[in-house]
Amino acid sequence: MIRPHEPTARSKEAMDPTLDDAQRAYQESLRQFFQSKWPESSVRASMEARTEEETRVWRQLAQQLGVAGLTLPEEVGGSGSTQIEAMLVLEEMGRALYGGPYLATVVLAANALMLSGDGAAGKEYLPAIVAGELTATLAFAGNGRDRSNAPTPTARRTAGGWVVAGTAHRVIDGASADRILVEADTDEGRSLFVLESEDGLVRRQVETMDQTRRLARLEMTDVPARLLCAAGEAAGVLDRVRALACLALAAEAVGGAARCVQETVAYAKVRHQFGRPIGSFQAVKHRCAEMQVRLETATAAVRHGARVAVDGSEDLALLASVVKVHAAESYFRTAADTIQLFGGIGFTWEHFAHLHFKRAKATELMFGSPRDHRRAIANTVLAVRG
Amino acid sequence: MREFLAAELPADWRGVGALDAEAADAFAERWRVTLFEHGFLAPSWPSEYGGAGLTPLEQVVLAEEFARVGVPTGIQNDVFSIVMIGNTLLHWGTEEQKQHFLPRILSGEDRWCQGYSEPGAGSDLAGLSTRAELDGDEWIINGQKIWTSSGHLANWIFVLARTDPDAPAHSGISLLLVPMDQPGVEVRPIRNMSGDSDFNEVFFTDARCPRENVVGEVNGGWKVAMTLLGYERGEAAATLPIMFRTELDRLFALARENGAAEDPVLRDRLADAYVGVEVMRFLGMSSLARFLEGHPPGPDAAVSKLYWSEYHQKVTELALDVLDVESLVVQGRRPTNVTMFQTDDVGAPNDSASWITTAMISRSGTIYAGTSEIQKTIIGEKLLGLPK
Ligand SMILES: Cc1cc2nc3c(=O)[nH]c(=O)nc-3n(C[C@H](O)[C@H](O)[C@H](O)COP(=O)(O)OP(=O)(O)OC[C@H]3O[C@@H](n4cnc5c(N)ncnc54)[C@H](O)[C@@H]3O)c2cc1C
Numbered sequence: 101m102i103r104p105h106e107p108t109a110r111s112k113e114a115m116d117p118t119l120d121d122a123q124r125a126y127q128e129s130l131r132q133f134f135q136s137k138w139p140e141s142s143v144r145a146s147m148e149a150r151t152e153e154e155t156r157v158w159r160q161l162a163q164q165l166g167v168a169g170l171t172l173p174e175e176v177g178g179s180g181s182t183q184i185e186a187m188l189v190l191e192e193m194g195r196a197l198y199g200g201p202y203l204a205t206v207v208l209a210a211n212a213l214m215l216s217g218d219g220a221a222g223k224e225y226l227p228a229i230v231a232g233e234l235t236a237t238l239a240f241a242g243n244g245r246d247r248s249n250a251p252t253p254t255a256r257r258t259a260g261g262w263v264v265a266g267t268a269h270r271v272i273d274g275a276s277a278d279r280i281l282v283e284a285d286t287d288e289g290r291s292l293f294v295l296e297s298e299d300g301l302v303r304r305q306v307e308t309m310d311q312t313r314r315l316a317r318l319e320m321t322d323v324p325a326r327l328l329c330a331a332g333e334a335a336g337v338l339d340r341v342r343a344l345a346c347l348a349l350a351a352e353a354v355g356g357a358a359r360c361v362q363e364t365v366a367y368a369k370v371r372h373q374f375g376r377p378i379g380s381f382q383a384v385k386h387r388c389a390e391m392q393v394r395l396e397t398a399t400a401a402v403r404h405g406a407r408v409a410v411d412g413s414e415d416l417a418l419l420a421s422v423v424k425v426h427a428a429e430s431y432f433r434t435a436a437d438t439i440q441l442f443g444g445i446g447f448t449w450e451h452f453a454h455l456h457f458k459r460a461k462a463t464e465l466m467f468g469s470p471r472d473h474r475r476a477i478a479n480t481v482l483a484v485r486g
Numbered sequence: 487m488r489e490f491l492a493a494e495l496p497a498d499w500r501g502v503g504a505l506d507a508e509a510a511d512a513f514a515e516r517w518r519v520t521l522f523e524h525g526f527l528a529p530s531w532p533s534e535y536g537g538a539g540l541t542p543l544e545q546v547v548l549a550e551e552f553a554r555v556g557v558p559t560g561i562q563n564d565v566f567s568i569v570m571i572g573n574t575l576l577h578w579g580t581e582e583q584k585q586h587f588l589p590r591i592l593s594g595e596d597r598w599c600q601g602y603s604e605p606g607a608g609s610d611l612a613g614l615s616t617r618a619e620l621d622g623d624e625w626i627i628n629g630q631k632i633w634t635s636s637g638h639l640a641n642w643i644f645v646l647a648r649t650d651p652d653a654p655a656h657s658g659i660s661l662l663l664v665p666m667d668q669p670g671v672e673v674r675p676i677r678n679m680s681g682d683s684d685f686n687e688v689f690f691t692d693a694r695c696p697r698e699n700v701v702g703e704v705n706g707g708w709k710v711a712m713t714l715l716g717y718e719r720g721e722a723a724a725t726l727p728i729m730f731r732t733e734l735d736r737l738f739a740l741a742r743e744n745g746a747a748e749d750p751v752l753r754d755r756l757a758d759a760y761v762g763v764e765v766m767r768f769l770g771m772s773s774l775a776r777f778l779e780g781h782p783p784g785p786d787a788a789v790s791k792l793y794w795s796e797y798h799q800k801v802t803e804l805a806l807d808v809l810d811v812e813s814l815v816v817q818g819r820r821p822t823n824v825t826m827f828q829t830d831d832v833g834a835p836n837d838s839a840s841w842i843t844t845a846m847i848s849r850s851g852t853i854y855a856g857t858s859e860i861q862k863t864i865i866g867e868k869l870l871g872l873p874k
Binding site for chain 1: 767874
């Protein structure tokens with residue numbers, strides 16, 4: 101049907117036709133939760149080290165809103181929902197600049213545990229993760245760029261079982277996670293382990309550009325570990341987790357960008373200079389419009405990515421690269437414009453803009469920079485076909 | 487739909503671009519008759535006016551299949567005849583106007599063009615100064631229109647004219663239906679930067695049309711004009727990504743053939759173009775979901791218009807860089823106007839002429855149907871609520 105043009109201002113989320121009513125209600129309760137339980141003051145308080153408040157809020161998120169078990173099956177206490185709900189969680193976390201255990205514990209570790217097919221390990225860890233009692237992380241070999249760049253930790257069999265040695269860099273929540281999964285090379289090939297002891301393990305929290313997310317360096321000297329999946333067969337699992345992690349960062353980016361657009365537009369309506377609201381100046385209005393275009397396109401991309409993660413209808417790795425490049429670059433541009441449009445106040449420590457600016461740049465660079473992903477995309481789409 | 491296309495197209499059909507320019511034009515005329523006979527020329531119109539009465543979903547499927555196979559949905563003027571004035575008449579026209587004009591549009595007897603822009607009124611359309619005065623049972627029209635696409639192929643023009651010179655800018659305008667085959671109407675071609683002449687100047691010197699040829703109220707034409715401008719094919723959300731993806735695949739093929747795909751910088755830009763066209767698909771799916779739920783396109787259309795037109799300039803600039811020095815020489819089949827004013831026809835050979843022309847044409851995408859600056863203002867004011 102062809103319809104007339106009837107411009108009306110409206111709220112974007114309220115109109116998203118790709119969400120059903122239950123999903124919209126869930127989105128609303130998440131947003132309210134973060135507004136009341138994770139205001140900017142909590143973000144700032146947790147920027148140094150994990151606070152007690154953070155632990156409490158994470159339990160509430162897990163227990164009241166069920167965030168940790170969304171995509172996990174009922175046997176381990178999960179609710180068997182889909183990546184769509186998980187994506188809504190991430191969007192709201194991004195909006196609130198939440199840096200708690202979700203990304204590392206659920207997106208990385210729980211997904212890897214599930215995908216590894218190791219039922220015993222799953223039973224042991226997943227129920228506690230779902231309950232918000234256990235945190236975890238996964239140390240990819242080289243968090244991003246070409247894996248060969250960082251010497252990958254190695255693992256070998258000893259009489260007492262497997263041990264892992266080497267250094268893992270930039271491990272999300274590496275200093276605090278209760279369980280650490282490690283990607284390591286074995287004689288059989290890429291493998292995945294859970295560290296079973298603190299013996300031989302040195303965790304060093306590093307100073308981060310994006311203070312809303314904590315990273316650590318893990319130095320491992322023959323740390324006893326348990327093998328997940330068969331030795332040499334972790335590549336498929338790790339690739340899928342990496343794709344899910346890219347989609348997760350993209351969803352967070354959309355939430356963060358939405359907040360930037362919302363605040364910037366609101367400010368442009370009230371801040372007056374030369375006797376008029378700055379939003380009436382086209383140079384300002386058009387930057388806001390560009391932010392909105394980036395936001396709408398990135399949102400559409402993230403929502404599509406979540407659907408494909410559920411139904412498997414497209415090449416997930418390729419799609420995750422596309423979605424991440426667009427969402428992360430959009431977020432960064434928008435965060436940069438946010439600083440600009442707020443003027444001097446936008447450059448201050450107390451202002452929220454720099455938190456997004458830093459997080460957006462970190463989002464671009466984690467799990468593969470835009471250039472890395474474009475290289476991967478090119479390798480796929482420019483390959484000679486049939 | 488697939489059965490229809492399989493039955494009507496030759497077995498070795500590769501898209502209208504595989505035909506040379508003359509054959510492509512001839513095909514478009516014949517194809518239009520086939521569409522007319524099956525009611526697919528105006529698929530959304532009710533059957534009493536010669537349409538197929540398709541549901542929105544069916545319309546989308548039809549448009550997608552056509553885009554994939556590379557056949558046009560009509561001829562050049564049909565965007566003005568069917569999409570713009572036809573739909574506007576369905577919305578605002580009297581029963582007599584519908585009965586009279588709609589069948590003549592579908593039969594091809596009447597071919598329309600759009601008389602909105604003037605030398606002094608482009609983005610600021612309400613600043614138009616073409617005048618129309620009543621003289622007994624006829625309007626007498628004087629003034630000039632410009633950029634009138636396909637005006638040289640049309641025999642009717644819908645004209646925005648000032649009918650009350652004393653009223654404020656927006657309230658003294660009417661939309662008139664004017665026959666062009668009369669002494670008072672003169673059409674002069676304008677050549678565009680690609681060297682083609684698809685748009686024109688149209689001069690009115692005491693031109694006439696019957697008094698009843700007003701759409702909507704006399705002096706109430708602004709509202710009608712806006713309805714017309716907003717007629718946005720819902721299916722564009724589905725077809726644009728297909729067209730632009732087909733085009734990009736062709737660029738990839740070129741880059742592989744001439745080695746540009748091995749250059750790391752070009753490779754990065756090619757991958758970025760892929761990201762761009764994929765994002766267009768995601769955006770299309772989300773607009774489509776809204777369209778199918780019955781939401782009017784509204785200011786959302788500004789987001790996708792801005793997005794695709796800017797994307798297309800970027801990708802065609804890249805194409806010239808992929809061609810490298812071959813861009814210096816125009817060689818091969820030039821795109822026709824058969825499929826649309828956006829990409830080259832499906833099935834077109836990968837010649838420099840194709841990319842050079844498309845790159846030139848792409849500069850107009852950010853100007854016609856509201857410039858990028860105007861789209862951003864619409865997004866800022868209508869979507870974000872920023873002050874004027
Ligand atoms: C290929 C093509 C086909 C066309 N076909 C038709 C047709 O069939 N019928 C028809 O009626 N018209 C047609 N047009 C005309 C088209 O609608 C106008 O060109 C368009 O509206 C811009 O008007 P203008 O050319 O007068 O530019 P102007 O309005 O003079 O704009 C010049 C520049 O100023 C900028 N500008 C203007 N106002 C503002 C503002 N308020 N804020 C910020 N920037 C501003 C514009 O964005 C642009 O960059 C066609 C144009 C093209 C290129």
